Amino acid sequence: MDFGLKGKxxxxxxxxxxxGKASALEFSREGAIVTIASRSLDELEKAAAEIRQETGNPVHVAAMDVNSLADIDAALAVAVNAGNGLDVLVTNAGGPAPGNFDNFDDAAWQKAFESNLLSVIRLIRGALPHMRDKGAGRIVNLTSSSIRQPISGLILSNTFRAGVYSLTKSLAIELAPQGILVNTVAPGRIATDRVAQLDENKAKNTGKSVEQIQAESIAQIPAGRYGIPSEFGKAVAFLGSFANGYITGQALLVDGGMVKAL
Ligand SMILES: NC(=O)c1ccc[n+]([C@@H]2O[C@H](COP(=O)([O-])OP(=O)(O)OC[C@H]3O[C@@H](n4cnc5c(N)ncnc54)[C@H](OP(=O)(O)O)[C@@H]3O)[C@@H](O)[C@H]2O)c1
Structure with a gap:
């Protein structure tokens, strides 16, 4: 299938x-001009070099803390300069702290709001003028399976992911007439550093071993294993591609069947 991403x-x-990196790799495989952003320039340079080596396509980097509007605007400008505008935006951020309702004060709620909802709003606001210039665009918001079924011990994430999902649906309706499609891809348990940290954290809190925690988690997944990042990245690249011409406002769960809700 031609994803229509060459030179985008x-x-x-x-x-x-x-x-995020796994998604960037899939876009690069499809011939896109990719810009990746996060706080650590060193880590970004390493990731960009790996992706370039694998795909042979250009990958640009921009240091950006999603909590800073100035960083977001500067990072988007890197992509616009590198790629002659902007066709596709993938929003993402580090996950908020684990915990239950009684663990968090106003400052913690505010911080999670800024990292996991306001950052999405700001990224989209910065990207839209460039997509409108082209009369087309694709936005993919990375969320979590918690948009369908809250996850115990992750109340900050549960709350703001639902907000991102609702934003996705609302924007899909507003932007479809402008040729801009907006979707969310929601991971269940994909083997990344974040999931490893959450498992370690749960092991510490329950007195169980990490292996026990993983086994309990896998028992909830009909596919019988955690997902691998490339399985997630391919879903993002499809919804964020121009092979996707008519899917908007949707949530695609990449969870090996974990969430049982319709
Ligand atoms: N993996 C899963 O199965 C899963 C499931 C549900 C939800 N999620 C959510 O999906 C998102 C990505 O998860 P992941 O598993 O890919 O995590 P990860 O492997 O820990 O990667 C997190 C990425 O976010 C960047 N980052 C963290 N804080 C940032 C900030 N303030 N500004 C800019 N970039 C920042 C990190 O780079 P720097 O350190 O360089 O900034 C890193 O590139 C998280 O929100 C996570 O909660 C993941």
């Missing part, structure tokens, strides 16, 4: 590792 300008946020 693609920006992936929080992409020095994990799901």
């Amino acid at each position: 300008s693609v920006f992936v946020a929080a992409a020095s590792k994990g799901l």
Whole structure:
């Protein structure tokens, strides 16, 4: 299938590792001019070199903390300059702290709002004028399976992912007449550093071994294993491609069947 991504300008946020990096790799495989952004320039340079080596296509980097509007605008400008505008935006950020309702004060809620919802709004606001210039665009928001079924011990994430999903649906309706499609891809348990940290954290809190925690987690997944980042990245690249001409406002769960809700 031709994804229609050759020479397109693609920006992936929080992409020095994990799901963002895996998504950037798939766009690069399809011939896009990719810009990856996150806080650590060193990690970004390493990721960009790996992707370039694998695909032979240009990958640009921009240091960006998603909590800073100035960083977001500067990073988007890198993509616009590198790719002669912007065709595709993938929003993403580091996950918020694990915990339950009683663990968090106003400052913690505010921080999670800024990292995991306001950053998405700001990235989209910065990207839209460039997509409108072209009369087309694709936006993919990375969320979590918690948009369908809240995850115990992740109340900050559960709350703001639902907000991103609702934003996705609302924007899909507003932007479809302008040729801009907006979707979310929601991971279940994909083997990244974040998931390893969450498993370690749970092991510490329960007195169980990490292996036990993983086994309990896998028992909830009909596919019988955690996902691998490339399985997630391919879903993002499809919804963020121009092979996708008519899917908008949707949530695609990449979870090996974990969420049982319709
Ligand atoms: N993996 C899963 O199965 C899963 C499931 C549900 C939800 N999620 C969510 O999906 C997102 C990505 O997860 P992941 O598994 O890919 O995590 P990861 O492997 O830990 O990678 C996180 C990425 O985010 C970047 N980042 C962190 N804080 C940032 C900030 N303030 N500004 C800009 N970039 C930042 C990191 O780079 P720097 O350190 O260089 O900034 C890194 O590239 C998270 O929000 C996570 O909660 C993941």
